[in-house]
Amino acid sequence: MNLRQIAICAFFVFSLNACGGKKEEKKEDKKEEKKEASAESGKEKESAEKSDASDSGAEEKKSSSKDKAVVIAKSGLAMREKANKDAKLVDLLPANSIVEVLEKGAEGTIKGKKNNWYKVKHDNKEGFAFGAFLRMGDKIQATSNSTTKTSVDNDTKTDFKGVIQKGLVTAKSGLTLREKPSASAKAVQVIPQNAEIGIIEFTDDVVQIKDVYGNWCKARFGKKEGYIFTGYVNFSTATVSAKSGLKLRVKPNKEAKQLTTIPSGAEVYLVVTPTPEGETNEDVVEDGSGHLWYKVRYGKFEGYAYGEFLEIEAGC
Secondary structure, rough: OOOHHHHHHHHHHHHHHHHHHHHHHHHHHHHHHHHHHHHHHHHHHHHHOOOOOOOOOOOOOOOOOOOOOEEEOOOOEEEEEEOOOOOOEEEOOOOOOOOEEEEEEEEEOOOOOEEEEEEEEEEOEEEEHHHHEEEEEOOOOOOOOOOOOOOOOOOOOOOOOOOEEEEEEEEOOEEEEEEOOOOOOEEEEEEEOEEEEEEEEEEEEEEEEEOEEEEEEEEEEEOOEEEEHHHHHOOOEEEOOOOOOOOEEEEOOOOOEEEEEOOOOOEEEEOOOOOOOOOOOEEEEOOOOOOOEEEEEEEOOOEEHHHHHHEEOOOO
């Protein structure tokens, strides 16, 4: 074999090795891609199982209906320091929240409704709530119309057909949609804070999770259905009564920057944020002229709305 033939053979062998090497590299690349995809899938699953601070891993206690009451006012109910509608506001009790009834107080009349005041406990705080907007027991029912417009666009593409009520997730780390009505049930998806969901059915499974009373309900988010704990869902809504619409502002005054105009007849969610002991509640603010402003959410917008143009059911 001459030098030229040797060179040609060497080049041929080298080419085969190079092609084989590329094939091996491609195989390795595909293996790495599969590993990365598997890792990402695992992380997503772990996130759905563990990232939910609202109920995951929490002790779930069965609740008795004894000495309990449900807030039935669709806009929520004021809890005050004394049994008087003008007493200092302690906190806002969300619609459909379950409170502990500590004692029965004096009678009163508000908006033509005569009933007793009750000393109640909610979220480790105590105060007085007017009984005309409480239903004794712990059975939760729909408080508002599920067909009412609550946003400009349905960003989640959730099908609200057949739901009995809408609600807004309040848990900061999101709320887990589960296969069964239990905090230990398999997670379907973590629903982010401020996402709107559709309630299909309220069950009678009332429990206590992390000092919060609520029940399990069947719900829909996007195209998925499962069960969620109502203790981390806001059902408090109010209807816009201004014929020309209501301006939503960044601060509770008429000169503040406008975020958007909410159309007449639309429903807004009244933001209900637990107020730490000793701090002032900023969800309802008096502007110095005796007028109340409410912190509300409409779709992706959150700000302050003038109370005169909101239909607040329980004016107490």
